[in-house]
Amino acid sequence: MSTTEETKTEVEHEAKKEGRSGSSFQQLLVLLALVAIYVFFMFAAPNFAQLGIAIDILSQSAYIGVMALGTTFIIATGGIDLSSGTGMSLMAVAAGIFLAAPPYWNLPLGAGLLLVLLVGALIGAINGANVAILGLPPFIATLAMMMAARGLALVISQTQTISIANPGYKNLVQGNLIPRFELGGSTIAIPNSVLIFILLAIVAAFLLNKTLLGRYALAIGSNEEATRLSGVNVRFWKMMVYIVGGLFVAIGAILYSGRFGFVQPSEGVGFELNVIAAAVIGGTSLSGGRANITGTVIGALIMQTLTKGLQMMGLRQEWQLVVTGVVVLIAVLIDIQRQRRANAA
Amino acid sequence: MRIMRSAIALASVLALGLTACGTSTDTSSPDPTTAEETTSAPAESESASEEPSESPSEGGSEGAGDVPQGDGTQTIYLVSKGFQHRFWQAVREGAEQAGEEFNYKVEFVGPQNETQVTEQLNMLKTALDSKPAAIGLAALDSGAASDLLDQIEAAGIPIIAFDSGVDSDIPLTTVQTDNYAAAQAAAEHLVELIGGQGTVGLICHDQTSQTGKQRCDGFKEYMAENAPDVTVLPEQIAGEVGLAANAAKSMIQANPDMVGLYGSNEAAATGAVQGAIESGNSELKVVGFDSGKTQIDAIKNGQQAGAVTQAPIKMGYETVVAAIKAINGQELPEVIDSGFAWYDASNIDDPEIAANLYE
Numbered sequence: 001m002s003t004t005e006e007t008k009t010e011v012e013h014e015a016k017k018e019g020r021s022g023s024s025f026q027q028l029l030v031l032l033a034l035v036a037i038y039v040f041f042m043f044a045a046p047n048f049a050q051l052g053i054a055i056d057i058l059s060q061s062a063y064i065g066v067m068a069l070g071t072t073f074i075i076a077t078g079g080i081d082l083s084s085g086t087g088m089s090l091m092a093v094a095a096g097i098f099l100a101a102p103p104y105w106n107l108p109l110g111a112g113l114l115l116v117l118l119v120g121a122l123i124g125a126i127n128g129a130n131v132a133i134l135g136l137p138p139f140i141a142t143l144a145m146m147m148a149a150r151g152l153a154l155v156i157s158q159t160q161t162i163s164i165a166n167p168g169y170k171n172l173v174q175g176n177l178i179p180r181f182e183l184g185g186s187t188i189a190i191p192n193s194v195l196i197f198i199l200l201a202i203v204a205a206f207l208l209n210k211t212l213l214g215r216y217a218l219a220i221g222s223n224e225e226a227t228r229l230s231g232v233n234v235r236f237w238k239m240m241v242y243i244v245g246g247l248f249v250a251i252g253a254i255l256y257s258g259r260f261g262f263v264q265p266s267e268g269v270g271f272e273l274n275v276i277a278a279a280v281i282g283g284t285s286l287s288g289g290r291a292n293i294t295g296t297v298i299g300a301l302i303m304q305t306l307t308k309g310l311q312m313m314g315l316r317q318e319w320q321l322v323v324t325g326v327v328v329l330i331a332v333l334i335d336i337q338r339q340r341r342a343n344a345a
Numbered sequence: 346m347r348i349m350r351s352a353i354a355l356a357s358v359l360a361l362g363l364t365a366c367g368t369s370t371d372t373s374s375p376d377p378t379t380a381e382e383t384t385s386a387p388a389e390s391e392s393a394s395e396e397p398s399e400s401p402s403e404g405g406s407e408g409a410g411d412v413p414q415g416d417g418t419q420t421i422y423l424v425s426k427g428f429q430h431r432f433w434q435a436v437r438e439g440a441e442q443a444g445e446e447f448n449y450k451v452e453f454v455g456p457q458n459e460t461q462v463t464e465q466l467n468m469l470k471t472a473l474d475s476k477p478a479a480i481g482l483a484a485l486d487s488g489a490a491s492d493l494l495d496q497i498e499a500a501g502i503p504i505i506a507f508d509s510g511v512d513s514d515i516p517l518t519t520v521q522t523d524n525y526a527a528a529q530a531a532a533e534h535l536v537e538l539i540g541g542q543g544t545v546g547l548i549c550h551d552q553t554s555q556t557g558k559q560r561c562d563g564f565k566e567y568m569a570e571n572a573p574d575v576t577v578l579p580e581q582i583a584g585e586v587g588l589a590a591n592a593a594k595s596m597i598q599a600n601p602d603m604v605g606l607y608g609s610n611e612a613a614a615t616g617a618v619q620g621a622i623e624s625g626n627s628e629l630k631v632v633g634f635d636s637g638k639t640q641i642d643a644i645k646n647g648q649q650a651g652a653v654t655q656a657p658i659k660m661g662y663e664t665v666v667a668a669i670k671a672i673n674g675q676e677l678p679e680v681i682d683s684g685f686a687w688y689d690a691s692n693i694d695d696p697e698i699a700a701n702l703y704e
Contacts (some may be wrong), residue, residue, distance in 0.1 A: 046599045053598060060591050161638045260586060260619060262639060264612070267585050311595030317552075317582040 026283035026334060030298045033327075037302060041309030048312055051188055057304045062197040063088070063255040064271065065300035068278035069204040070248025072296045073241045075279050076208070076217040078224070078288025079131060079138035081242075083145035084249045084275045087123050089268030090153040091253035094119045096162030096263040099169055109168040117250045123149065124246020125239065132238035150269065157265040164261050173258025193255050197297075200251065205293040207244070214291075217241050221288025277324065278303060281331040285339070302327060412666055413673045415449040419478035421668045423661075424468050425455035426483045426508065432657050436508075439661030440481075447669055452477065462486045469493050473500060479668035482516070483508035503671035507664040507683075518677040520664045522655040524556050527685035528563025528609070531632050531653045533571070534687055535605045538630040538650050542574035543604035546596040548617055550584045550610040560609040560634055578603070586639075589616020590623070597624040605630045611637035614652060618643045636702040644693055651689030654702075659684045 042049040067084045074081045097104050098112035107115070123145065130141035164170070173193045180189045208214035216237040219227040228234045257263045280286060281302055282295025303324055310320045423440055425433045437453040444451035454472070456464040462485045472480050473496060480502055484490055487510065494515045497504050506516035535545060547564055551557030561580055568577045578596060583589035589608065593616055597603055606621065606629060608614030614633025621629045633640050633652035643649035660683035667677055688698050 047601065048599075050598075056594065056598075163638065163642075256587060259590070260615075264586065267587065307591065308595055311581060311592055312599035314579045314596075314599065316579055317592075 026338065027292060027295050027298075029334065030282055030295055030302065030331070034298050034302050034305065037305050037309070041305065041312070045309045045312040048309060050186070051183060052186065053308065053312075055188065055190055055194065057301060057308050058194045058197065059191045060308070061300045061304035062193040063252040064274050064278060064303070065197050065297055066200050066255060067249050067252035067271070067275045068282075068296045068300050069200055069293065070245040071275050072204070072279045072282075072284050072291050072293060073208065073214070073217050074138070074245045075276070075284050075286060076214075076221045076288060076291035077238060077241050078221040079238075079241070080142060080276065080286070081127065081245050082139065082142040082272050083123065083127060083149055084245070084252070085268045085271030085273070086146050086150040086153065087120075087246070087249045087268075088253045088256060088271060089265060090123070090149040090156075091116055091119050091250045092257035092263040092267070093153045093157045093162065093265050095169075095254060095257055096164055097156060099164050099166050100162050101165055104162065109166055109172070112166075112169075113172075113254065116254060117247055120246040120248075120250025120253070121243050122246070123249070124243040127246065128239035128242030131242065132235040146272065153265040153268075157263070159265055161262055161264050164257070164263065169254075169258055170261045173255055193258070196251070196255065200248070201293060201297050204248075204296075208291060208293055213237065213240055213244065218289055218291060221285075221290070223289075274303060277328045280335075281328060283331070283335065285335055286332075287339075299331075411675070412447055412669055414447055415669065415672075417448045417450070419672065420450040420452055420475070421479045421481065421665055421672075422452045422472040422475065422477040423454070423481040423507075423664065424465060424472055424483065425453065426459050426465070426485050427455045427457070435657035436483075436661035436664075439658035439663075440665045441661075442658075443662045443665035443669075447666070449478070449665065449669060451665060455483075456485070459485060462489050466490060466493060469497075473497050473502070476500070477502065478672045479503045479505065481505045481507050481664045481668055482511065484511045487512045503668065505664055505667045505671060505677075507660060517671050518667050518679060518681055520660055520667055520681045520683050522660070522685055523682040524559035525563040526682070527634070527653045527655070528560045529567040530685065530687055531607055531634060532564045532567035534651060534653075535607060535630060535632045536568070536572045536575060538632070539575070539604045541572065544576045544578060544600055544602050545605035545607065546578040546593070546600070546603055547580045547607040548589050548592055548609065548613040549580050549582050550589075550608070550613045552582050557609065564607050564609070575605075583616060584610075584612060586612045586616045586619065589613045590619035591616075593617045593620025594624050595620075597621065597626055597629065603629060605632070607631075608633045611635045611640050614649065615639040615643065618648045622648065641693065641702055644688070644690055647690065651687060653685050653687050656684040656686050 047053070067088060071081050071084055095112060095116045098107050098115050099109065100106065105112075127142055127145050130136045130144075131138050173191065173196075175192050176189050177192050177195060178190045180187050182188070208217070216227065216232055219232065220234055220238065224234060256267070278299035279296045280299070282292055282297070282299035284291040284296060306323055306327065307320050310323065421444065423437075425436060427433045433455055440451050440453055452472075452475075454468050456468065465485050466489060469480070469482060469490060470493060473493065480497060482490065482504060484506065490511060491513055494504065494511070494513050498515050504516050506519040508521055510516070510519045510521070539545065545568070547561065549557060549561035552561065565577060565580070568575050578600060581592035581596065583592045589612055593606060596606070597620060603626075606617045608617040608631065611633070614631065615637075617631045617633070621627070621631055630650045631643075631648070632650050634654070635652065636654050640649060640652055644651060663681050663683050667681055670677055686698070692698055693702070
C-alpha cells in the first residue's frame, strides 16, 4: 500500500515537472506574441488604440476562452473535444427552453442556469463514459457527440429562434458589476463576461495546478499506463475531466447567448476548432501531459485580437482565417521543437 | 383594365413580404415551423383568400391576357419543399389564387420538413401517377429527382421548377427570387436613408453560395454605379449573429463616420443591429434581408430601418401561371423572377406583409 502511495506521489511529481518544464518559456513567447500583435494594430488599424477596444477583445473572446479552459484539461489527458462548438449551441438552446416565457419553461434564473450546467455535465459525462469506460478514441467519441448535439439543438428548439426575455440573463453577461467610469473623456464599461472569464481562468489554474484533477490529468496525458499501474483510478479521473470540460462549455453557452437575449440552434458549428486552437497556441500539447491555463487565456486573446484588428483594418474574413492558421502553425512548430530538445536531453 | 390590373398587381407585390431563408443557416428556403404556426397558418390563408381582390394578381411583365383560361377539369400539381411553414403556406396561397383566377385545380403538397428528400420523391411519384396537366417542383435536392423527371418527361407532362432550380434541362422554366435585384433594392433604400452620401459597410452571410454572392454583389454594384458619394467599406463575411455582431462593431469602431450598414440575411442583419447598439451609434441605419423574429422585432422598435424579403405569394402565383402557359404550349423564359418587397416600420403591420412574415 505504501509503495503504491509512493509511486502515486512520484507520478504526480513527474507529471507536474513535465507539465511545467519548458512551458514558462513558451508562456513568455505567447505573451510576447500577444503584445507584438496588439502594438502592431495600434499603429496599423484606425482607432484601435483605445481602452474600449481592449475590453471588447476580452469580452468577445470570453466564450471561446472559457470553453478552451475546460478543453485544456481534456487535451492534457491526451484527449480532444470536438463537441464543444455544437455542444455550446445545444446548451444555449437548452438555456432558452429553461428560461424563456411559455410555451417554454419560464424557470427562475438560478434554476435555469443550474439546469444548463447539468446539461453540460451530462454531455461531458457521456463523452467521458465513451472514452474512459467504452474505450472509444476521444476523437471519435466527441465527433459523434458533435453531430448528435447539433441535431439535438435543432430538435429541441424545433429550429426556432428562442427569445429569453428574462432581463437577469442578459444582465448576467452584459451588465456591469463594476460601475461604468469616465476615463480620458470616454465612458468605460466592463461587461460581466470579462469578469466571469477572469474568475474562471483563476479557478481553472487552481484546478490544474493545485488539485488531484489537474495532476492526474497531466499524469494520464504523459503516461496513462504508468499512472494506472501506480494505483490511480484512470477511468474515474478521465470521466471527471470530460465532465469539467462539459461544465465549461455550458458556461461558454451562457456567455454566448446572454449577449443577445435570444438563442438560435444553428450557431456554434466550427467553434470547437477555435477552442482547440486557443489551447494549442497557449502551449498545451496535443499529445497530452502538458497544459497551461495562462497560455490558453492568452491563446484566446491572440485570436480575438487578430480578428478584431484585421476587421478594423478592413481586411476580409478570408485573410483573418489565413493569419490565424499561420499563428496556430507557428505555435505547434515551437512546441515540436521544444519536445525534440527535451527528448534529446 | 389591363393597366389597372397591372398597377394593383405591382402594388400588391411591393406589399408582399417573406423570406425563403432559414435563420442563420443558408438554406434557400425556410425551416419547418412550430405546431403553433401550423395551426394559425391555414386560418390566415383562408381569410386571405376570402378577399381575392386584395391579393396579387399577375404582377409580372406578362399580361394576364396571355394566360388561357382552363375548363376547371385540369389539375396542376405542386410539390413544395415543406408544407407547414408559413413561407410555403404563402406560396400555396398564391398558387391557389392563380388556379381560381384561370380555372385550374391546384394540388399542393410537401414533406414535413426540408430534410426529407425521399419523402419528397415519393410525393413527386404520386404526382406523376395522378397524371396531372402539369407539375411544379421545388426540389430539396437538385440532383435526386433526375430519374423521376425523365419519367415525367416521357409521360408528356410539363414540369416547372420553383424556389430553386434542378440539375436538369427538363423543367421548362424556374420561378425564383432574383436575389441580385433584391440586394440592389436594399442598397437603393439605404442610399435614400442616408441622404445619398457617407460611408457604409456590408456584412454578407456567405461568399460561396449563389444566393450569398448575389446578395453581396447586388448591393456593392448598385452602390458603385448609382451612389458616387457613398464609400463602401470592404465586406465582412459572417453567417452567425455573434460573428456578425463582432464584425459590425469592429467596422463601426474603425470608421466612426459610418452611416449605414447592410446585412445579407437574418443573422447578418441582426448582428449588424447588435453591433450598432453595442457601439452606441444610434444614428446608424441598418438594412437587412429576409424576415425572422429578430429582424421583425428590430424593425418594429426602430433599431433597424428595414429589409427586403422574397415574395412567396407571387412565387406560387407565377408558378401556376407558368404551368398553365406550358400546358397550352406557350414559350417560357428560362427564369421567371418571383419578385421581392421592401418592408419597414411603416408597412410591417400591413395585413399583406404581416400575414407573410415568419418568426
